Amino acid sequence: METDDTSKMSDEIQQNFTCEICIEPTRLSQKFGHDNDSVHNICFMCIGSHIKSKIDENITSINCPQLDCGKTLTPLECQPIIPSSLFVKWSDGLCRSYVSVRKGCSCPYRNCSELIINECNKPTTKCACPRCKRLICYKCRVPWHAGFRCGERPQERDADQVRFDRLVKKKKWTRCPTCGQSIERVGGCRFVVCRYL
Structure with missing residues (x-):
């Protein structure tokens, strides 16, 4: 016959998982997942540390640390589990990298x-x-x-x-964008061909 202590311990074990990064027992409510289909055995704290280390290295495109996942993390999906200052820094970094690719002025x-x-x-x-x-x-x-x-x-x-x-x-x-000569359209269609082509 099971005692009350044994049944409580059994319930706690079923409500916990072992994080694959820190190897610590953690509550199931702290388990990270992209959506209901891909939940990983990684705790929120380790995901936050992973994101912080990448941001500190000026890396804004951050892949999920789960080896066989291959998905890229987004600031919006991670916002509830990271500090707001880290969220802002990550979002700003993504904006800067987007602008540098677009070559703005x-x-x-x-x-x-x-x-x-x-x-x-x-x-x-x-x-x-x-x-x-x-x-x-x-x-x-x-x-x-x-x-x-x-x-x-x-x-x-x-x-x-x-x-x-x-x-x-x-x-x-x-x-004219081709030869640089000054031009004026007096009439006719709007299609103009440079005479030096």
Whole structure:
């Protein structure tokens, strides 16, 4: 016949598991899992330590420590089990790594410096800063240089070129992206082919 102490001990053993990382008996409520289908024998404390060590090494894409899992951990799924400061640091690191891949630029105006990202991944030059609304050249990463080609310095141009550039701006002409010549569409279809092609 089982005594009360033996049955209590048996219940505690059934409500615990042994963490595969720290090899400590831990309550089942502290068992980590991505979802109901893949629950691992790893405790919350070890998952938190794993995430912290990766973040300290500036690694933001963190794989699950379970060897045969292969899933990537996300800040949202781990938010309830990690400190809020670690969650913020991890989220910020993921944002920085995303931006560095996208090759964004900062607004070149001193009183702004807003981050600008080309989310469409299409070649672009002229764009407006989402914060200060001023025009910039996305290609050159400088304030918009109306009448100048990318890389052309205003100091290298003579007085006639400067006057012509003012005229281009006043008449709202544009430059051909292929040859750089000033052009104006007077009529006809919108499809224009550079004559130097």
